[in-house]
Amino acid sequence: MNIALKRHSHVPVHEQISQYFIDRISSNMLKEREQLPSVRKLAKELGVALVTVQKAYQQLQQKGYVESFQGKGIFVKKRAPLDPAPFDTEWQMLVSDYVPRAQSLAIFQPLRSIRYNLATACLHGDLFHMDWIRETTVRALEKQPQLLSQYSSANGDGEFRKAVSDYLRSKHLSVPPEHIVATSGTQQGIELVAKTFVGPNDVVLMEAPTYPGSIDIFRARGAQIIPIPVEQDGIDTKTLLRICDQYHPKLLYTNPTFQNPTGTTLSLKKRKELVDIAESYHFLIVEDDPWSELYFDAPPPPPIKSFDKSGHVIYLKGFSKFLSPACRMGALVAEGRLLEKLIAAKSISDLGSPLLPQKIVASLLQSEQLNPFLQYLRRQLKQQEKCCVELLQEKMPSLTFRRADGGSILWIKLPHPVDADVLLEQAHLHELSFLSGSACFPIHVPNQYIRLSFAGVPIHELKQAIERLCYVLCTLQTKNEIEQFPSF
Structure with missing residues (x-):
C-alpha cells in the first residue's frame, strides 16, 4: 500500500491515511466489497502505531466509505458492483500501484448511459462550426499530405508555435515562438510541470x-x-500570504479566469499581487487558461503571465474548449532554465505532440473566421447561461449560486441537508449527470456543492435537464423533511 505520509505536515497522520482511502474509493479505484488491509498489517507497512490506523478507519466508517464486519475486516461500502471478468484477475490485487486518485476517470465512466450530460465542462457539438473545422482539416492535408508520415519535434511544430505566439498578442501577451511548447491539452501541461518540479512532500x-x-x-x-479559499474576486491573497509565512511553497496552481468550478475571475489588482508574492517567496505560479475567450460581455483582465518580468509564471493555454476538443491541443509558455527542463520532460513523456492536430489548430488560429466564430460562441453561451439561471431561480429558489461572466459552468450550493453524492445517484436514475463538488477539493469537506455545465447539451435539452434536476432535488428535500418529522 503506497501511502506517501508527510510526517511533518499540519494534517495528522491518521487523517492523511483516511484521505488516501477516500480518494481511492471516490475515484472507483477501490470498489464495493473490496477489503482494506488489516489494522496490524497497514500499521506495520506504514511504520505507524496501531491506534493511528484505527482512528483512520473510524473516520472512514463515520463518513460512510467503509463498513466493518466482526472477525472479517473492513470493506468498501456503497459502490457500483464489479463487472464480471472473462477470466480470473484476482491475483492483480497483489500488484501495487502509485495512483492515489483519478477523479477525471470517475467523472467520465458513468456517462455512457446518461442523456443529459451536465457533468463535463465541455461545449456541445452543435456549438461548433463543424464545416469550418472540417474544411480546415482537409486543406491542411491537401497542402501537406506528408504530415501523415511525419513526427513533430519535442517542443512542437514551428508553424503551430508561431500561430500561438501571434494569437497571444490579442491577450496582451508578447511571447516569442521559442518560448512556447506544444502540449496535448493543458492537462498535459500541468503534468509536465508537476513531474518536472514537484516531488514527495513539496x-x-x-x-x-x-x-x-x-x-x-x-x-x-x-x-x-x-x-486556499476562493473569494468573489478570486483567490484569497491574505490567506495566501499567511500560508507562505508558515510554509515554503514550491508552486501555486491557479485557474484565474472563469475559474473551474466557481466561475470567478481574479481581479486585475490580485493578478499583479500574485506576481509580487511569488517573487517575494520564490515560488512558481502555474496559470491555467482554458477558456478566457468565452466572456459574455466585457473581456477579462490580461493573463497573470503578462505581468511576469522574472520568469515566475508558467502559462498554460488551452484550445480544446473553444476550437476542437478532438485535437486536444494546448501550449505552455516559459523561459530560461524552466523552459529547457520542461522541453526535456516533454520529450521523455511522448517525444512530441501529434503533428496533424498542431497543423489544424494553427490554421484555425490564423483563420479570418476565428473572431466571428468566437463572437457567435459568446452569444450562444450567454443565452444558455441565462436560460439555465432563470429556470433554476424559478423552480428552485433555495439554491445559492453566483452568475457566470463567462465559461460554461455554474457552481451551486445545495439547500441543507441535501448531499451532492446522494443527489447525483438519484439524478443518474433520471438519465442526468453533474459534477459532485467533493471532487473539486483536495480534502474531505461537507458535500454541499455541485458544478453544472450549461453548455454540455443543446438549449432545448438544457431546459429538460434543469427541470429533471429540480424534480429530483425537490423529491429529496421532501424525503428529508418527512424523515426529520416522522408520523407516529
Missing part, C-alpha cells in the same frame, strides 16, 4: 475548490496540497 498551493484533474496530478506526485 508544498503545492491550490484554490479551493479547484479543477479536479489538477488535484489528481499533484496528489500523484506525493505533494502536500494546501487549499
Whole structure:
C-alpha cells in the first residue's frame, strides 16, 4: 500500500491515511466489497502505531466509505458492483500501484448511459462550426499530405508555435515562438510541470475548490496540497500570504479566469499581487487558461503571465474548449532554465505532440473566421447561461449560486441537508449527470456543492435537464423533511 505520509505536515497522520482511502474509493479505484488491509498489517507497512490506523478507519466508517464486519475486516461500502471478468484477475490485487486518485476517470465512466450530460465542462457539438473545422482539416492535408508520415519535434511544430505566439498578442501577451511548447491539452501541461518540479512532500498551493484533474496530478506526485479559499474576486491573497509565512511553497496552481468550478475571475489588482508574492517567496505560479475567450460581455483582465518580468509564471493555454476538443491541443509558455527542463520532460513523456492536430489548430488560429466564430460562441453561451439561471431561480429558489461572466459552468450550493453524492445517484436514475463538488477539493469537506455545465447539451435539452434536476432535488428535500418529522 503506497501511502506517501508527510510526517511533518499540519494534517495528522491518521487523517492523511483516511484521505488516501477516500480518494481511492471516490475515484472507483477501490470498489464495493473490496477489503482494506488489516489494522496490524497497514500499521506495520506504514511504520505507524496501531491506534493511528484505527482512528483512520473510524473516520472512514463515520463518513460512510467503509463498513466493518466482526472477525472479517473492513470493506468498501456503497459502490457500483464489479463487472464480471472473462477470466480470473484476482491475483492483480497483489500488484501495487502509485495512483492515489483519478477523479477525471470517475467523472467520465458513468456517462455512457446518461442523456443529459451536465457533468463535463465541455461545449456541445452543435456549438461548433463543424464545416469550418472540417474544411480546415482537409486543406491542411491537401497542402501537406506528408504530415501523415511525419513526427513533430519535442517542443512542437514551428508553424503551430508561431500561430500561438501571434494569437497571444490579442491577450496582451508578447511571447516569442521559442518560448512556447506544444502540449496535448493543458492537462498535459500541468503534468509536465508537476513531474518536472514537484516531488514527495513539496508544498503545492491550490484554490479551493479547484479543477479536479489538477488535484489528481499533484496528489500523484506525493505533494502536500494546501487549499486556499476562493473569494468573489478570486483567490484569497491574505490567506495566501499567511500560508507562505508558515510554509515554503514550491508552486501555486491557479485557474484565474472563469475559474473551474466557481466561475470567478481574479481581479486585475490580485493578478499583479500574485506576481509580487511569488517573487517575494520564490515560488512558481502555474496559470491555467482554458477558456478566457468565452466572456459574455466585457473581456477579462490580461493573463497573470503578462505581468511576469522574472520568469515566475508558467502559462498554460488551452484550445480544446473553444476550437476542437478532438485535437486536444494546448501550449505552455516559459523561459530560461524552466523552459529547457520542461522541453526535456516533454520529450521523455511522448517525444512530441501529434503533428496533424498542431497543423489544424494553427490554421484555425490564423483563420479570418476565428473572431466571428468566437463572437457567435459568446452569444450562444450567454443565452444558455441565462436560460439555465432563470429556470433554476424559478423552480428552485433555495439554491445559492453566483452568475457566470463567462465559461460554461455554474457552481451551486445545495439547500441543507441535501448531499451532492446522494443527489447525483438519484439524478443518474433520471438519465442526468453533474459534477459532485467533493471532487473539486483536495480534502474531505461537507458535500454541499455541485458544478453544472450549461453548455454540455443543446438549449432545448438544457431546459429538460434543469427541470429533471429540480424534480429530483425537490423529491429529496421532501424525503428529508418527512424523515426529520416522522408520523407516529
